[in-house]
Amino acid sequence: MNYQTEGVVLKSFSSGEYDRIYWFFSPQFGKINFVAKGVRKSLAKLAGGLEPLTQAEVFLVKGKKIDRVVGVTALDQFQEIQKNLEKNIRARSILELLFYLEMDSSEAEKIYFQLKQYLFELNKSMISLGKTDLLSLGAIWKIIFLSGWGIDFFHCLSCGEKLQREKKNYFCFGRGVICVDCLKKETENFFHLPIEKDVIKLLRFLVQQDLIFCKKLNLSDRLILTLKKLTKAYLDEIIGKKMLDLWF
Ligand SMILES: [Zn+2]
Missing domain, CATH: 2.40.50.140 (Nucleic acid-binding proteins)
Incomplete structure (x- = not known):
């Protein structure tokens, strides 16, 4: 056939x-x-x-x-991405992610739409490195959510309360975000990292908004770097340190 x-x-x-x-x-x-x-x-x-x-x-x-x-x-063949090393490294890491991430085909159409949109946007000339990073991080988180590896960035995984800006929150790998009060009560020891309120806000944005809006954000290099580190740590957790880490 x-x-x-x-x-x-x-x-x-x-x-x-x-x-x-x-x-x-x-x-x-x-x-x-x-x-x-x-x-x-x-x-x-x-x-x-x-x-x-x-x-x-x-x-x-x-x-x-x-x-x-x-x-x-x-x-x-995305000529602009092919000839620009920084873009090329990032685009290839998205392909690696799709290759390694376990997923069923139920959301394939939506994932493909995001992939196409990402490559189309990245292939445009005149995008700064910061925007290239944001687009790539946005694509990564969209793929993570669409393939069933998403995390609730709105509520504490333990008490279920809405995450508050005033409180310290922690990112718990493979589980979600936990508030400081609940973390203190936890008896089980698990890997967690502090997560800033601005990073939570940014992650909500990346997951909810259209990929093209990522380019419109004006963020500090420090915030982008913090998000990169968190993203890399989470990817290591779900696909086992297989991803190229040249740009993280
Ligand atoms: Zn809590």
Whole structure:
């Protein structure tokens, strides 16, 4: 059976002497993989359209073990991202996240929409490094929430009260945010970090607002750095320190 789907190439690996396995994110099927036969030997036309960070339409044939790609039309190779090292590192880390994060395909369409919007915005020229970071952090948190790894940034995980600006709050990995009063009562010892009220506010914004609004925020470098550290620590927790950390 033949079928076709649009998507973005996340990653590829060589397989055996001549073949290559591709991981691909599609709005219809979520994360899928397929094999390209003899790509390295013949340098077939396929390979060019299947470089990671390519948005493409792929034509596949159902296989017993793995589906096989028989045709590809590259739709966008995001030239601006390709030639800008800072953007490239960030975009590739988003692809890595999609590759490593466990998810089912139920929200694939929404995740794909965010991915496309992120790459489209990042591909525009004249974005400062700070905005590039914010866009990338926004995309990461959107993906985290859509794939079921989200956290309640509004209520204390223990008492359920709305988090208050006046109180100190703590980020508890894999669980949520806890207020200082509840933390004092906790007998179980778990990994937690203090989380500033401005960071909570920013996280709520990133999760709730459209990705394009991230670019409009004017934040201090310090706040962005704090959010980066927290994000990296959380990613280490949910995908096990596999992500490239070149920009965190
Ligand atoms: Zn509490």
